[in-house]
Amino acid sequence: xxxxxxxxxxxxYFGEAATWIGSIVGLFYAGYxxxxxxxxxxxxxxxxxxxxxxxxxx
Numbered sequence: 001x002x003x004x005x006x007x008x009x010x011x012x013y014f015g016e017a018a019t020w021i022g023s024i025v026g027l028f029y030a031g032y033x034x035x036x037x038x039x040x041x042x043x044x045x046x047x048x049x050x051x052x053x054x055x056x057x058x
Contacts, residue, residue, distance in 0.1 A: 041047040049056060 038044060038047045041050060048054065
């Protein structure tokens with residue numbers, strides 16, 4: 001009984017930690033990929049104009 005409760009306790013907190021750490025790492029990775037995508041597009045202004053279909057006004 002005690003071993004089962006220790007096992008449940010361990011699994012719960014390990015799962016919580018893995019979920020939080022995985023979420024944070026996932027968000028950082030998504031930001032990194034988005035930054036690379038913006039660099040390929042030619043910068044924030046070019047990306048914005050392309051994404052929203054805006055035209056360059058001079």
